[in-house]
Amino acid sequence: MSVSISVLASHSALDVLDGAKDEGFRTIAVAKRGRERAYREFPVVDELVVLDDYRDIVREAHRLKGSVFVPNRSFAVYVGYDAIEREFPVPIFGNRYLLRWEERTGPHNYYRLLDEAGIRRPRTYASPEEVDRPVIVKLPEATRRVERGFFVARDRDDLMRKAKRLAERGLIRLEDLSGAAIEELVLGAHFNANFFNSPMYRRLELHSFDRRIQSDLDGVHRLPARDQLDLDPDVRYIEVGHEPATLRESLLEKVFDIGHRFVDAVARLVKPGVIGPFTLQFVVTPELDLVVYDVAPRIGGGTNAYLGVGGQYSKLYWGRPISMGRRIAVEIKEAVRQGKLEEVTT
Template sequence: MTAIATLGSHCSLQVLKGAKDEGLKTILVCEKKREKLYKRFPFIDDMIIVDSFKEILEQKCQSSLEEKNAVLIPHGTLIAQMSSEEIESIKTPMFGNKWILRWESDREMKEKLMVEAKLPIPKPVPTPADISKMVIVKRQGAAGGKGYFLAATEKEYHEKRNQLISEGVISKDETLYIQEYAAGVLAYLQFFYSPLNEELEFFGVDQRHESDIEGLARIPSEQQLKSNKVPSFNVIGNSPLVLRESLLENVYDMGDSFVDAAKRLVTPGMNGPFCIEGVYDENARFTSFEFSARIVAGTNIYMNGSPYYSLLFNEQMSMGKRIAREVKNAEKSNQLDKVTT
């Protein structure tokens, strides 16, 4: 029987608990420094202890996963700590489409896929000299918001960039991506696409809490201006959100368009969990500034199921459990190759 494996970080507890609930064996690739934490949880059957997650690239680790008949579930830590080439070199079957993770990690490719999907996106700003209004500056890949900053002028861009370089938050050689800042209510739309059923499922919505940009709102403006620190967008946690029902049709339309675009641009397409991330403005219009082509940590708030999944399943269904259910159904029907790459 197939086992479910993942890296010990991000949403590993949800993934492995869901797999255990589905009757599958569970494997955690765990850094030695976190072994004590993960030993607390009884649903983890096996641990592969490593000094660094990079060891999953080594033959010894991959042979161990192969012996255990493992499917690897990718999440944000995999993307944050490894290059696209390294991820694509992993021989262990990976749930979903490992090739699309390159499109998530590269800002230009990400923008191309979002345009292909006809998602409403903020205007990209080609160079710092083109800044004429408030922009947000982002790093490549899954940085969890760390190193992002706002700027309203070219001068402010260079000042903040140089400060973050001096603090060691970003490197001077990093290619940063600039886009116009979209204001509104943050909404991270979580989906699951099943290639077995050829159906899109809307899983839920979360909001992300970023430190210390959120805390600035509680400080008088004159004190904010005196601060010498570049505010951080580092994600600390997540909270649930339920949308007005009238918005759901557009949510499904965006999800369908994204799945269709992914099929055209990066075979076999957007299989499994993904997230379209953005804001709703005062007219309830959505602007999407990101996508994540795998499970997102915001699904952790729905370990007992989301309001939207309660409409689709007459049982508690986390995203981790939904992934395991797909793997189990694929194995039963001899279609594991349809849900892994």
């Protein structure tokens, strides 16, 4: 096939590369030196480009000529939205202008997308002084700025007490509180819904559900309650993996509703709208309401749980389970066949 598929070698790249190979595409992976081993070990990469820094991908974009680039979270974080929108010359599968809306602060944020869609989300607070109930505070770590320095607090006083303690431990910076996202803590069961919006087939597909595995939250959960109380750990929320999940069938009506609402809202706010995969992360309350607390406007990391297996609901569309990486390749292949590649890239 004349078109190749390229990806930054991180996050969900193996899923994308494997799916591309399944559909007969040549593959290109762009890795950072010292983090390329998996992409050498697994035989799904036809060309491995190794750079000293991920940001160098803009300068070395000529090495991706003839490819369609599939963005992931690592690409957005390490390369940056301005460079992606203005400097990166390679056709991107999906809407490159939607990537910056994954943030929680600033004029382009996913709270605004959810509000436009009429989707319930946690209440947010502009400052610690406004907090009047249990909250989760979302801000970066002090040193590893791409990792999460999240913490939970009962009220305003507990928030400040915990923030000072975490800052003293070197885990967060107190000055980051002014730009932190402070959300009402909504208790319930957590799920990630992985969707695919298809211009070629003119439909929204629900592919799978997954859940996050976080360190050291996962380890704390495994401790008996008495040990948790004795240790009183400052729980951290570093995402290290995902696991497959299912949702009771009677709730699928609501899942499709928020999926369609999100697609319609993005079509109004961020032209040309949603193209390809996106993930809505939500809590199911005991009242069976869905409260969306996070959005991934690109392939979600949790789709890795279905690499080589395929999302459980994808079989209902395709007659066989396919991974999200393969679903992306199917869309690109169909766009090439119809001569409409410009309809799935920006």
